[in-house]
Structure formats: C-alpha cells, structure tokens
Amino acid sequence: MAKTIGAPVEKVRTTAELEQARRASTARRIANLKRWGWRIAGYAFFIGIWDVASGTWMSDRVLVPPIAVVQEIGVIFQSGELWLHLSSTLTKIAIGFVLTFLVGTVIGLLTPHRWWEAFFGDFVTATMATPGLVYALVSGIIFGFSPFGPIFAIVLASFSYVTVNVAEGMRALPKDLVDMGTAFRVGDRRRLRHVVIPHLAPYLFTGVRYGFSTAWKVTVLTEVFAANVGIGFTLRVQYQLFSMNGLLAWIAIFFILMLFLEKVVLQLIEQRFFRWRQEGKLA
Amino acid sequence: MAVAVASRPSLLLTRFLRSSRTARVLFPIAVLALWQLAFMTMESNILPSPAETLSFMWDEIRLETLSRHTLYQSFAISLGRLAIGFSIALVAGMAIGLLMGLFKPVEDFLYDIVVVTLAVPSLIWGLMTGLLFGFGNLAPIVAVIGVAIPFVILNVLAGLKNSPKELLDMSRSFEIPRMRAIRHVLIPSLMPFLFAALRYGFITGWHGLVLAEVFASSNGAGWTIRFWYDAHRAQGVLGYALFFILFALFIERGVFDPISRRAFRWRPSIASLPVVEEAVPDAKQFKIALSQAEAEETDSKE
Numbered sequence: 202m203a204k205t206i207g208a209p210v211e212k213v214r215t216t217a218e219l220e221q222a223r224r225a226s227t228a229r230r231i232a233n234l235k236r237w238g239w240r241i242a243g244y245a246f247f248i249g250i251w252d253v254a255s256g257t258w259m260s261d262r263v264l265v266p267p268i269a270v271v272q273e274i275g276v277i278f279q280s281g282e283l284w285l286h287l288s289s290t291l292t293k294i295a296i297g298f299v300l301t302f303l304v305g306t307v308i309g310l311l312t313p314h315r316w317w318e319a320f321f322g323d324f325v326t327a328t329m330a331t332p333g334l335v336y337a338l339v340s341g342i343i344f345g346f347s348p349f350g351p352i353f354a355i356v357l358a359s360f361s362y363v364t365v366n367v368a369e370g371m372r373a374l375p376k377d378l379v380d381m382g383t384a385f386r387v388g389d390r391r392r393l394r395h396v397v398i399p400h401l402a403p404y405l406f407t408g409v410r411y412g413f414s415t416a417w418k419v420t421v422l423t424e425v426f427a428a429n430v431g432i433g434f435t436l437r438v439q440y441q442l443f444s445m446n447g448l449l450a451w452i453a454i455f456f457i458l459m460l461f462l463e464k465v466v467l468q469l470i471e472q473r474f475f476r477w478r479q480e481g482k483l484a
Numbered sequence: 485m486a487v488a489v490a491s492r493p494s495l496l497l498t499r500f501l502r503s504s505r506t507a508r509v510l511f512p513i514a515v516l517a518l519w520q521l522a523f524m525t526m527e528s529n530i531l532p533s534p535a536e537t538l539s540f541m542w543d544e545i546r547l548e549t550l551s552r553h554t555l556y557q558s559f560a561i562s563l564g565r566l567a568i569g570f571s572i573a574l575v576a577g578m579a580i581g582l583l584m585g586l587f588k589p590v591e592d593f594l595y596d597i598v599v600v601t602l603a604v605p606s607l608i609w610g611l612m613t614g615l616l617f618g619f620g621n622l623a624p625i626v627a628v629i630g631v632a633i634p635f636v637i638l639n640v641l642a643g644l645k646n647s648p649k650e651l652l653d654m655s656r657s658f659e660i661p662r663m664r665a666i667r668h669v670l671i672p673s674l675m676p677f678l679f680a681a682l683r684y685g686f687i688t689g690w691h692g693l694v695l696a697e698v699f700a701s702s703n704g705a706g707w708t709i710r711f712w713y714d715a716h717r718a719q720g721v722l723g724y725a726l727f728f729i730l731f732a733l734f735i736e737r738g739v740f741d742p743i744s745r746r747a748f749r750w751r752p753s754i755a756s757l758p759v760v761e762e763a764v765p766d767a768k769q770f771k772i773a774l775s776q777a778e779a780e781e782t783d784s785k786e
C-alpha cells in the first residue's frame with residue numbers, strides 16, 4: 202500500500218482522445234518541419250546572395266565567392282601556420298582572462314562598501330563604454346610587440362563585465378543568511394566561503410561568459426596593431442595584401458572556434474550547473 | 485566637552501576622507517600618481533609623463549594640432565557618420581523586428597542570420613567594409629549599420645514577445661480603440677527594450693564606427709588616434725584615448741542616465757521587469773542598464 206501512494210495512476214484514454222493526441226503530434230511535427238524549412242531557406246538565401254553578388258555586383262576579387270573562402274581555409278590548414286598563430290592568441294586570451302577574472306571579482310566584491318564603490322564606479326563605467334580600439338592602441342604603444350600588451354588590454358576591456366555581474370550578485374546577497382552568520386559569529390572568511398561565493402556562482406558565470414566574449418575580441422584587435430604572431434597579425438597581413446579570401450578564411454576559422462567556445466561550451470556548462478537556480482539566471 | 489572640541493578638526497577630516505565624493509575624485513588622482521611613478525621608473529622612453537599628455541590634450545582642446553583635423557572636427561565627423569548609420573539601423577531594425585515578431589516564417593528565416601551578425605566583432609566589420617568599400621564615408625556607415633542592426637532587431641523582438649497580453653486583452657474587452665491601446669499599453673511596454681536598443685546599440689555602433697575609421701577612412705576620431713599611433717607619438721595616442729574615455733563617460737552618465745531616469749520615472753521598481761535572455765542574446769547589456777538604474781535609484785534615495 203505504501204509503495205503505491207504517489208505512483209502515477211495510468212489514465213485510461215478513449216479512442217477519440219488517442220486520435221486527437223496523434224493528430225496534435227503530427228501537426229507539431231509538421232510545424233517543426235516548416236520552421237526548419239524556413240531556417241534552411243534563410244541560410245541558403247544569404248549564401249546565395251553572397252555568391253551572386255560576388256560575380257555580378259562586386260568584382261570577385263573584392264567580394265570573393267563562398268567557395269573561394271572554403272578553398273582558402275583548406276590551404277591554411279595544410280600550410281601548418283594555423284597552430285602557430287592560434288596557440289599564441291589562445292595563450293594570451295587564457296592568461297589575460299584569468300587576470301580579468303581575479304581583478305573583476307575583487308572589485309565586484311568591494312561593491313557593498315560605499316567608499317570603494319564610489320572609488321571604482323566611474324572607472325568601471327568608463328572602461329565598459331570605451332571602444333576596444335583604445336585599449337589595443339594604448340597597449341600597443343606602451344608594450345610594443347610584447348605579449349603583455351594584449352594581456353593588459355584584455356584586463357582593462359573585460360574586467361568591467363565581471364565586476365558588474367558580481368556587484369549585482371552582492372546586491373542580491375540574501376540578507377537573512379548574512380544576519381544569521383553575524384548572530385552565530387561566523388567569521389568573515391568562512392562566510393565568504395560558504396555563503397557569498399556559492400551565492401555569487403551564477404553571477405560570476407554570467408560575468409565570465411560576457412567577459413570572455415569581450416576578451417577574445419580585444420586580443421585579436423590588439424594583435425592587429427601590435428604583434429608579429431597570432432590571429433590578429435594574420436588578419437592584418439591579409440588586409441594589407443588586399444586578400445579578401447585570406448581575410449575571410451582566417452576570420453572563419455577563428456570566429457567559429459570562439460563561437461564554439463562561447464555558445465556551446467560555456468552555455469552548456471551554465472545550463473548543466475545552474476539548471477536548479479531560477480532566480481540566479483537573471484540575464 | 486573638552487574632548488569633543490579637541491577631536492572636531494580630525495572628525496571633519498575623517499568624514500571628508502570617508503565620503504564617497506572624495507572616493508570618486510580620488511581614483512583619477514591615484515591613476516595620475518601611478519602613471520607618474522611608472523613614467524619615472526620605466527626605462528623605455530616611450531611612455532610619456534602625465535604632464536606631457538595633459539599638455540598635448542590641452543593643445544588639442546585649444547585647436548592647436550599637428551594632425552589634419554582638430555579634435556572637434558574629428559569627433560564631429562565621426563558622430564555625423566554614427567548618426568546616419570544608427571538612424572538607418574534603427575528604422576530598418578524596427579521594421580525587420582516588427583515583421584519578425586508578427587510573422588513566424590519571417591522569424592524562422594532571419595533569426596539565425598541575425599544572431600550570427602550580432603556575434604561578428606566590430607574589428608571584422610571594420611576590416612571587411614574597408615576592403616569592400618575603400619576609403620570614404622560608406623565603410624564606417626555600413627559598419628555602424630552592421631553592428632547595430634541585430635541589436636535593434638533582437639530588442640524589438642523581445643519587446644514584442646513581452647507585450648503585456650493581459651492588458652491588451654483587457655483593453656480589447658473594454659473596447660478601447662486600437663490606436664489608444666497601442667499608445668498607452670504597447671508603446672510603454674516596448675519602451676525599455678527600445679531604450680536598451682538605443683543606448684547599447686549606440687555605444688556598440690560607436691565602437692564599430694571607430695574601428696572602421698581606423699582601417700578605411702582618412703578622417704574622423706578613429707583615424708586620428710591611428711594617425712598618432714602610426715606617428716609613434718605616445719602622448720597623442722594616450723591623449724586621444726583619454727578623450728575617448730571622457731566621451732564614453734559623458735555619453736553614459738551625462739546623456740543616457742538622465743534620459744533613462746526621466747523616461748522610466750513612472751516605473752515603481754525597475755527590477756520587476758522580466759528580462760528575456762533566450763530571445764535577446766545581448767540582454768546582458770540591458771541587465772547592466774537595469775542594475776545601473778537600480779544603483780541610481782538607491783543612490784538617489786539615500
């Protein structure tokens with residue numbers, strides 16, 4: 202008896218209901234197919250326009266057709282240059298982003314403190330709204346071709362995203378837990394470990410996602426002006442050679458890789474770990 | 485009593501040091517101090533001292549410049565291009581967004597392309613328009629349109645999806661004429677999304693514009709900072725970098741914040757607005773706007 206309490210009761214369905222359910226699911230499948238049809242039509246349409254425009258509206262040296270880009274990607278893969286530049290760029294992004302995370306979190310954690318918030322407030326706003334070009338050129342001129350340039354630019358350009366999200370998290374810190382901690386005389390460090398950090402996790406993650414998105418863009422941008430190795434460097438070379446297919450090929454490779462990291466990897470992690478948190482997923 | 489009198493001057497000093505206004509001013513001072521320190525300790529003579537950079541900036545402000553255009557001309561040219569490009573992006577974006585919101589096939593057709601376009605970095609827009617359109621006005625304007633349009637489209641879409649159905653149904657059942665319903669229910673509900681599109685589309689458009697000017701233009705703010713970079717004049721680069729930062733601060737705090745405070749004055753609590761993330765991949769910016777607005781609210785309450 203105890204085992205059957207709460208077990209789902211099998212609902213007996215009439216023939217009419219079954220027929221209706223089947224019709225509904227078929228209708229859903231057709232609607233789904235229609236949606237996919239339109240989606241694929243969209244892709245085909247834009248690639249088609251690109252192909253047409255390349256031969257007729259603009260010279261096909263200037264606007265190269267899609268095929269040429271694919272061929273060029275193949276050439277790049279074969280030439281072996283890919284790993285050299287890719288690894289250089291990825292290393293800079295990795296180091297820069299770790300620093301960004303640290304700086305952004307520390308400043309964000311200081312937010313509840315009125316004085317520090319006023320101290321850093323304008324800085325965070327300004328760095329968020331300044332074009333990445335500024336960071337690229339400033340680090341280029343200060344650090345020259347050294348890899349510290351991109352790292353410096355990354356920290357300045359993307360720490361504000363981490364900070365803003367951590368600040369948001371601190372604002373939403375559950376006051377009852379904090380008060381309870383004070384009442385039970387829990388120390389600051391223990392409170393940080395057991396209350397603040399777990400609460401901040403989803404905010405940190407959002408900040409990381411958007412900070413990372415900015416970080417890789419600024420890295421490539423800095424490399425365009427001030428590097429002799431790396432994806433940005435190859436982009437500049439292709440630009441100076443007026444080679445649209447080279448430019449598009451390198452862009453496609455790097456861009457697809459980064460999009461993969463951003464959308465697939467990070468979003469998957471976020472969905473898996475924070476599925477249970479509804480209010481955490483604020484943005 | 486004697487104790488209180490003796491401690492009053494130090495109390496004033498402590499209160500001065502502790503106030504947030506001091507903190508706000510202290511940051512640029514700290515940066516200048518660090519900069520001066522770096523200048524004195526760094527061996528390379530590429531880093532200019534704060535004094536040199538500030539005097540360069542002062543010269544620029546007084547219209548004494550070595551570059552082809554003055555500070556004001558460069559920014560004016562850039563802002564002009566931004567205005568043209570962004571207006572086109574707004575109009576086209578709203579039209580496309582409305583079509584997408586109203587007709588599902590259109591949405592399925594265009595959605596992926598819009599999301600991909602949103603993710604294209606401004607650098608790529610700059611390089612591509614540079615190669616495609618050469619020098620002149622067209623490249624920067626197209627770059628602005630490319631950067632800002634997906635923003636507008638997605639925010640309009642999100643706004644339409646979030647339209648308050650209950651209120652619209654209620655207005656229909658009370659037989660309120662359509663125009664009135666649109667004016668008093670639909671448009672105000674779209675306002676936060678339109679504002680987010682305007683504010684962050686503008687700023688992102690500005691980033692894209694400046695980059696396009698670097699690669700494909702012979703005037704404008706982006707070109708000018710590149711000019712100083714190529715001339716290897718660090719105080720030029722740093723000076724213009726500071727102009728950019730000041731401009732960004734001005735736009736954020738001086739233009740958009742007051743507008744957002746006035747426009748959303750009627751709203752009791754901004755945090756109660758639902759934010760749609762799946763439909764608006766860049767809702768982060770909107771959320772940042774929300775948290776900033778909230779901060780302003782709590783600031784003004786104190």
